[in-house]
Amino acid sequence: MVYVDDIIFGSTNKELCTRFEKLMKDKFQMSSIGELTFFLRLQVQQKEDGIFISQDKYVAEILKKFNYSDVKSASTPVDLEKPLVKDEDADDVNVHLYRSIIRSLMYLTASRPDIMYAVFSCARFQVTLKTSHLLAVKRIFRYLKGKPTLGLWYSRDSPFELVAYTDSDYAGKHVDILAV
Known part of the structure; x- marks a missing residue:
């Protein structure tokens, strides 16, 4: 290139x-x-x-920007034990901060399809967001902290056929779409 x-x-x-x-x-x-x-x-x-193609410098930048540089790492971007649902009883969260975080993470999905499900699940709650949604975003940051250098590899010898596989529902994780 x-x-x-x-x-x-x-x-x-x-x-x-x-x-x-x-x-x-x-x-x-x-x-x-x-x-x-x-x-x-x-x-x-x-x-x-x-x-x-990677964005590890950007990962470091957003971890620092949102004060997640010193968090403990996580092995997956989603906590399967805590479903992400509309949580009317929980405390409200700063909408501007949450949306800024989501925008930053959405840009990161350009080279990180491994976080795509988690990021877009969190993005669904930008209107009715609560502390549980911010904790889910923190989990994504914890995952990024543990795996900052992942990216996309395009082999020179393979034919140019973009083939991608993803578990789009993250192992059968069901979220009530009407709850958003």
């Missing part, structure tokens, strides 16, 4: 990248910044056998 002004282009064939870069420079007035390593908080590591 190569970053040219505001364009990112890539190929599994380095010669094609070089030719395309030259063509673009000949046709338009632009400069090449070189191989892509960092873009919009996405870290890109290009190796001989593939490309690894």
Whole structure:
């Protein structure tokens, strides 16, 4: 992958990248910044056998921003023993803080599909949020604290077919949609 002004282009064939870069420079007035390593908080590591995209610097940044840098780590992003439901009896939470946290975590799902279910489950409660929902978000941060360097690996040898598998209901976890 190569970053040219505001364009990112890539190929599994380095010669094609070089030719395309030259063509673009000949046709338009632009400069090449070189191989892509960092873009919009996405870290890109290009190796001989593939490309690894991660956001571990962003993970550290949001852990620090929301004061979760010193939390104990968790092995999963969701606590299966405590279902996330509408909890009318619990205390209210600062709506602006919660929404800011959810926005930050949603951006992180670009390279972290492992937290997608947990983040979007918490996002459902942005109107009727309570302390139990903030605790669920804290669990996601605890998981990120223990696994900050996960990301997406695109192997150079494999055909470019994006195939993803996820347990979208997190092992049969049922949440009453009407409770939102």
